[in-house]
Amino acid sequence: MKTRTKVVVIGGGIAGCSTLYHLTKEGWSDVVLLERNNLTSGTTWHSAAQVTNFGMNQTMVGLKKHSIELYRDLANDPNFPVNYNYADGGIRLANTEEQMDAYRHFTSMGRGMGVDFEVIDAEECKRRHPLISTDNLLGGWWDPHDGNIDPYQLCNALTGRAKNAGAEVYTDTPVTALDQYKDGTWKVTTHKGVIDCDIVVNAGGYRVNEVAKMMNMHHPVASMEHQYFLTEDIPAIENAGHRMPLLRCPISDYYCRQDKNGLLIGFYEQDCKPWGMDGIDPNFVNALCPDDLDRVTDVLEGAFARMPALKEVGIRNIVNGPITYTIDGTPLVGKIPGKENAFCIIGLRAGIGEGGGHGWLLAQQIVHGEACYDTWCLDPARFTSHTNVELTSLKAIEDYQNEFRFHFPHEHRPAGRSAKTTSLTPIMTENNAEFTVVNGWERVDFIKPTKDFKCTHSFNFDEAFSVVGKEVANVQNNVGICEVNGFNRFEITGEDTDSFIDRMFCGKITHKPGRVGLGYLLNELGMIKGEATIANIPESERGPKRVWYGSAAASELHDMDWLTQHIKQDEKVSIKSLTNNQTILIIAGPNSRKVISACSRENWSKEAFPWLSVRECFIGFSPATIMAVSFSGEMAYEIHIPNESLYAAYQSLTKAGTEFGMQIFGARAVESMRMEKGFLAWKHDLITEYDPFETGLNRFTNLQKEDFIGKAALQKRFASGLKKKLVCLNINCKHAPAPGGASLMDGDKVVGTISSGEWGYRVNQNLAYAFVNIDKAEIGTKMDLDLFGKLVEAEVMPFAPYDSNFSRILA
Numbered sequence: 001m002k003t004r005t006k007v008v009v010i011g012g013g014i015a016g017c018s019t020l021y022h023l024t025k026e027g028w029s030d031v032v033l034l035e036r037n038n039l040t041s042g043t044t045w046h047s048a049a050q051v052t053n054f055g056m057n058q059t060m061v062g063l064k065k066h067s068i069e070l071y072r073d074l075a076n077d078p079n080f081p082v083n084y085n086y087a088d089g090g091i092r093l094a095n096t097e098e099q100m101d102a103y104r105h106f107t108s109m110g111r112g113m114g115v116d117f118e119v120i121d122a123e124e125c126k127r128r129h130p131l132i133s134t135d136n137l138l139g140g141w142w143d144p145h146d147g148n149i150d151p152y153q154l155c156n157a158l159t160g161r162a163k164n165a166g167a168e169v170y171t172d173t174p175v176t177a178l179d180q181y182k183d184g185t186w187k188v189t190t191h192k193g194v195i196d197c198d199i200v201v202n203a204g205g206y207r208v209n210e211v212a213k214m215m216n217m218h219h220p221v222a223s224m225e226h227q228y229f230l231t232e233d234i235p236a237i238e239n240a241g242h243r244m245p246l247l248r249c250p251i252s253d254y255y256c257r258q259d260k261n262g263l264l265i266g267f268y269e270q271d272c273k274p275w276g277m278d279g280i281d282p283n284f285v286n287a288l289c290p291d292d293l294d295r296v297t298d299v300l301e302g303a304f305a306r307m308p309a310l311k312e313v314g315i316r317n318i319v320n321g322p323i324t325y326t327i328d329g330t331p332l333v334g335k336i337p338g339k340e341n342a343f344c345i346i347g348l349r350a351g352i353g354e355g356g357g358h359g360w361l362l363a364q365q366i367v368h369g370e371a372c373y374d375t376w377c378l379d380p381a382r383f384t385s386h387t388n389v390e391l392t393s394l395k396a397i398e399d400y401q402n403e404f405r406f407h408f409p410h411e412h413r414p415a416g417r418s419a420k421t422t423s424l425t426p427i428m429t430e431n432n433a434e435f436t437v438v439n440g441w442e443r444v445d446f447i448k449p450t451k452d453f454k455c456t457h458s459f460n461f462d463e464a465f466s467v468v469g470k471e472v473a474n475v476q477n478n479v480g481i482c483e484v485n486g487f488n489r490f491e492i493t494g495e496d497t498d499s500f501i502d503r504m505f506c507g508k509i510t511h512k513p514g515r516v517g518l519g520y521l522l523n524e525l526g527m528i529k530g531e532a533t534i535a536n537i538p539e540s541e542r543g544p545k546r547v548w549y550g551s552a553a554a555s556e557l558h559d560m561d562w563l564t565q566h567i568k569q570d571e572k573v574s575i576k577s578l579t580n581n582q583t584i585l586i587i588a589g590p591n592s593r594k595v596i597s598a599c600s601r602e603n604w605s606k607e608a609f610p611w612l613s614v615r616e617c618f619i620g621f622s623p624a625t626i627m628a629v630s631f632s633g634e635m636a637y638e639i640h641i642p643n644e645s646l647y648a649a650y651q652s653l654t655k656a657g658t659e660f661g662m663q664i665f666g667a668r669a670v671e672s673m674r675m676e677k678g679f680l681a682w683k684h685d686l687i688t689e690y691d692p693f694e695t696g697l698n699r700f701t702n703l704q705k706e707d708f709i710g711k712a713a714l715q716k717r718f719a720s721g722l723k724k725k726l727v728c729l730n731i732n733c734k735h736a737p738a739p740g741g742a743s744l745m746d747g748d749k750v751v752g753t754i755s756s757g758e759w760g761y762r763v764n765q766n767l768a769y770a771f772v773n774i775d776k777a778e779i780g781t782k783m784d785l786d787l788f789g790k791l792v793e794a795e796v797m798p799f800a801p802y803d804s805n806f807s808r809i810l811a
């Protein structure tokens with residue numbers, strides 16, 4: 001075995017094989033795959049191996065599209081035979097209008113990604129799949145590219161091509177230890193000896209946490225037992241004259257595809273079973289779990305009802321194997337946060353279909369630092385330390401039980417709730433709060449008018465529409481209070497803090513004590529990496545001169561990794577996270593100055609504390625750090641309170657606020673108001689696929705600055721001119737917000753994609769942000785939004801339509 005290489009990929013299932021192949025495609029040939037047994041001996045060998053293009057967001061559709069194109073290419077390569085039933089087509093069934101609308105939205109999104117999904121009615125479903133009954137069926141979502149592949153041949157073809165390009169594959173080579181040298185490179189110990197490398201990749205499948213343990217860590221991945229069976233031949237299939245399309249059923253929780261002249265049916269039963277929670281037998285290799293068809297009886301009945309022909313045939317074979325789930329059901333593909341030169345491609349629950357694409361995006365990240373699509377939905381940094389084994393398995397069970405039931409907007413499922421709360425959570429509950437969840441934090445979404453008030457899950461405006469409108473109106477006319485927990489907050493200290501920050505941000509950032517600035521971080525390719533406020537806190541009895549870096553909730557590990565990896569060796573900068581120590585209370589509205597003046601002794605006049613100021617003070621007797629910043633477009637104060645004083649500060653503020661009409665407002669009101677004011681949301685409008693000029697952040701970008709990360713690449717992009725531009729749209733419809741990912745059309749041509757959409761209550765307009773082709777960016781340009789399969793007019797309007805001269809913030 002080699003003793004040195006650039007990358008060691010651990011695991012020879014689809015995840016590892018695809019990564020290895022794509023590393024060679026990206027130009028790295030000195031790469032090695034180590035497999036403890038033989039290729040595919042984990043989960044991959046026994047997979048049902050369906051390959052679909054269905055995806056709930058653009059990144060997932062894009063990566064699956066890549067898988068399909070790659071697999072077709074492999075299947076046509078005579079050097080490595082691969083059986084691929086390509087383009088049998090597949091139907092995802094629906095029995096509610098809400099599901100059908102969602103499918104129409106996913107179809108609109110697919111158009112933008114170059115994939116032609118189709119929404120069909122129940123009769124058409126039956127025409128395409130003659131075995132099904134149309135009882136309790138409204139229709140389905142058709143993927144013309146659905147099919148299935150031989151997973152063993154697939155992995156051999158990928159590694160075969162990789163080996164031809166210079167990669168090496170060692171089977172029967174278990175990795176037993178991982179140690180990091182001082183320079184950040186790795187020592188990989190195996191039964192066959194040691195191999196040193198620059199980068200390691202964990203592709204260990206259900207043994208992910210055995211490998212993670214060698215790095216002293218744990219990933220939020222758990223395994224669930226999953227069963228399918230194969231039937232004997234079915235005469236109706238033999239006589240059909242064409243292959244049956246695939247089926248996925250969110251009504252009764254099964255999938256089904258043709259296998260020989262029978263069917264393969266897989267089940268997602270409610271009475272499901274986590275696997276390997278207390279360790280995995282080292283001899284579980286090319287192995288299966290014991291059959292247990294009793295568990296799936298309920299699901300089976302649903303499948304029988306949909307396909308009566310099933311009742312007539314016997315079972316040929318049963319397969320029960322472990323399948324991995326993450327805490328939100330989407331894999332973890334990318335850099336491992338907090339670890340140098342370590343990546344993972346784990347938690348794949350549909351790894352055969354997706355694996356080609358995941359390996360592609362991972363290899364791009366390893367080689368170029370970023371992939372062609374924004375990969376936040378896959379980023380291992382999207383969860384923080386609360387995601388232990390217990391929480392992961394609770395969410396894995398819930399996800400398994402809802403396999404084909406996608407999340408609707410504003411839907412937060414019950415498992416593993418209250419992972420992160422504050423002393424105000426019970427008070428908000430008493431006030432009838434409906435909660436949303438952000439990285440485990442329970443955040444007020446809105447205040448329900450009654451305790452048992454419920455919203456219908458759909459893509460339309462729901463029953464909370466007018467409730468949220470009232471919260472906005474109270475902020476606009478009086479004053480509102482909003483708890484923002486989990487907001488990311490780092491304290492940056494050290495004598496090189498200012499120059500470090502200058503290098504990290506693409507624009508000018510104030511270093512003036514007592515002042516706050518907003519700025520954007522780019523990656524090396526000149527694309528948007530992050531957004532943060534910088535508050536310069538002067539030296540005080542609470543600490544030395546320091547900077548508070550504030551960014552989106554859930555960005556903690558992502559931003560910490562990015563910042564710390566850019567501190568130069570000789571730079572005196574230290575960064576400490578305060579995310580879990582502080583909570584923000586926002587008070588916003590024309591009466592907010594009166595409220596704050598009533599419970600704090602400072603001078604809050606606009607002369608003494610103008611917009612974008614920061615000061616340390618007390619709210620009542622609670623220590624507070626207050627910033628005059630506004631996301632709502634109203635006069636507002638962001639009050640940062642240490643968690644132990646949060647309850648007391650809240651009491652002081654609400655007592656002072658009563659006479660000024662202060663009421664709680666939640667995240668939905670914030671979302672609406674920020675859109676009216678032209679503020680952007682990280683990982684919606686601010687993504688790695690666009691640069692700051694395309695995102696309209698010219699005033700936050702300064703190419704004359706001496707240096708900043710991404711400057712050289714951005715200069716080149718700037719010189720070649722804009723191709724896309726973020727615009728604000730007025731959507732001519734009243735029943736639904738424009739959903740993220742929906743396509744904007746000019747005739748048959750996709751000319752843009754929605755990034756955010758929400759009703760603007762103060763401007764009384766249905767607002768959306770979208771990235772559009774540059775020739776569609778002029779104010780007044782009209783185009784059509786493909787909204788659930790219907791075209792509605794969308795017109796480009798000025799950004800930030802509410803109070804464009806900032807008179808309310810500056811009052």
Ligand SMILES: Cc1cc2nc3c(=O)[nH]c(=O)nc-3n(C[C@H](O)[C@H](O)[C@H](O)COP(=O)(O)OP(=O)(O)OC[C@H]3O[C@@H](n4cnc5c(N)ncnc54)[C@H](O)[C@@H]3O)c2cc1C
Nearest residue numbers: 011013015036042043044048049050175205350351352353
């Ligand atoms: C019953 C069933 C049906 C399924 N049907 C589908 C489907 O229709 N479509 C679909 O897309 N997906 C399906 N899946 C899921 C899919 O099979 C998996 O997502 C995929 O196979 C996971 O691949 P992997 O490479 O991540 O893991 P694995 O295939 O488990 O590979 C991991 C590899 O890492 C190796 N390894 C572990 N530890 C070490 C170590 N210390 N040193 C060296 N090597 C190590 C293991 O030996 C193993 O070979 C199904 C799964 C099951 C169980």
